Amino acid sequence: MPLTRPLRLAAVLASAALVTAGLAGCSADGPGGCTPGATAGAGSSSVTASGAFGTQPSIRFDTPLHVSSTEVSTLIPGSGSGVVNGQELVADLTILDGTTGAVVSKTDYTGKADPTGATGPANVVVSSKLPSKGLRKALLCARAGERLAAVIPPKEGFAAGTLGTAVTSSDSIVIVADVRKTYLARANGANQVMSGGLPAVVLGPDGRPGISIPAQAAPTKLEVADLKKGSGPVLKRGDTAVVHYTGVLWSDDTVFDSTWRNGAPVDLPLKTGSGGVVKGFVSALEGQRVGSQVLAVLPPSEAYGKTGNGTVPGGATLVFVVDILGKA
Numbered sequence: 001m002p003l004t005r006p007l008r009l010a011a012v013l014a015s016a017a018l019v020t021a022g023l024a025g026c027s028a029d030g031p032g033g034c035t036p037g038a039t040a041g042a043g044s045s046s047v048t049a050s051g052a053f054g055t056q057p058s059i060r061f062d063t064p065l066h067v068s069s070t071e072v073s074t075l076i077p078g079s080g081s082g083v084v085n086g087q088e089l090v091a092d093l094t095i096l097d098g099t100t101g102a103v104v105s106k107t108d109y110t111g112k113a114d115p116t117g118a119t120g121p122a123n124v125v126v127s128s129k130l131p132s133k134g135l136r137k138a139l140l141c142a143r144a145g146e147r148l149a150a151v152i153p154p155k156e157g158f159a160a161g162t163l164g165t166a167v168t169s170s171d172s173i174v175i176v177a178d179v180r181k182t183y184l185a186r187a188n189g190a191n192q193v194m195s196g197g198l199p200a201v202v203l204g205p206d207g208r209p210g211i212s213i214p215a216q217a218a219p220t221k222l223e224v225a226d227l228k229k230g231s232g233p234v235l236k237r238g239d240t241a242v243v244h245y246t247g248v249l250w251s252d253d254t255v256f257d258s259t260w261r262n263g264a265p266v267d268l269p270l271k272t273g274s275g276g277v278v279k280g281f282v283s284a285l286e287g288q289r290v291g292s293q294v295l296a297v298l299p300p301s302e303a304y305g306k307t308g309n310g311t312v313p314g315g316a317t318l319v320f321v322v323d324i325l326g327k328a
Helices: 133-139 279-285
Strands: 048-050 058-060 071-076 088-097 103-106 122-125 147-152 173-182 200-203 209-212 223-229 240-249 255-258 266-269 293-298 318-327
Touching: 133 147, 133 173, 209 240, 209 318, 279 293, 279 318
Parallel strands: none
Antiparallel strands: 048 058, 071 147, 088 103, 088 122, 088 173, 147 173, 200 209, 223 293, 240 255, 240 266, 240 318, 293 318
């Protein structure tokens, strides 16, 4: 990724990295237009989890507990729209062996993540590339503030060894998840009218932008325009922004980087220098609100200068369309 360090893996459960790729999409079957991946059954309905939301729950169910397909039940209702495919959420999870009832992995329920993802809740992009098909099914249509219980059969669980040797290939697993928050799937702000002379932007059905460069000389100064104006929290320098973006070269319309193409949003620190992003990207997003979509034209002095960076040639003017999905 030319803007910053490689995609950060957020908190993990044991050895199972829970942030992966997935394209956004929706169908009007669940809350807010999501498509449920699983429904409640006798297995998931038998799971209880006492304790306040966001704290380590005391989980009970009769063992052995086995199911033939993933089941999911809501233990504490959430609010807002349900999560769609490709959307990122933040959750605390406890995973148990359905045969023995033993806890085999869990987050630390502190609510505080460190930058390496070693502690804190798990950041999960709900997609077909999650290491557990059943977990993806269970989290589709999850809502912020929801505690859910999922029972997942071996064929839809984690790969052998991921949860340690205690879980065998014949064991179902039980997952209780507290969904702390969800980020937007795409910018949802009010459409704005752009001035002339800037690149044109057309959005695909899933929100993916197509960018057309005008037949004129590139600007020599940073240009920033609002395509959508959000009403969420304001980004400040030093914040970490959850974004989807596409970047193209002004010279020939070449897409040099795109989270849409890569398949998942990313968390970018609004700072320059080590671990940060280019100066113009910070300037373009500073002061913007979550839910906004921003067009930014970065001259070389605001990007990679005369030398480039290996992917971007030296002296290149860059054009970005950025969806601001949240503040991590």
